[in-house]
Amino acid sequence: MNQHTQTENILDHIVALIEEIYNDNCQIKDGFNLGDYIQSRLSVSPEEVAPWFVDRYEKTIQQYAMEVRVNKVKELLVYTDLSLNEIACKLGYTSMEMMSEELIQLTGLPISFFQNIKLQKAATASNQRTRNTQL
Secondary structure (H helix, E strand, O other): OOHHHHHHHHHHHHHHHHHHHOOOOOOOOOOOOHHHHHHHHOOOOHHHHHHHHHHHHOOOHHHHHHHHHHHHHHHHHHHOOOOHHHHHHHOOOOOHHHHHHHHHHHHOOOHHHHHHHHHHHHHHHHHHHHHHHHO
């Protein structure tokens, strides 16, 4: 395998690891360190591949992980009944405030925006059920 292909495989593996961390059943433990986790799963340190990652994705490994985590926050806010504290804890935030700040930093939108989407979805579903029972 040539160096380019090996590098591409490592980068693909890093992306897969990050997405695995924040999968549907994730539960991030206190003291979790992304760099240590990646290094434990790969034969290279994140620092070694960081320049290649930036070249390919135009963001750092940490920035990519932050985006994946914030996308998971949005998903959990809209599609689950978990409390804000449960979501923050599940995704490894030290506080709900930290989660809120990261969400606003990446999306420009507050938690309430995503909570309102959930309420609108519920209202639409309720209206649909009401119409269907009237027919």
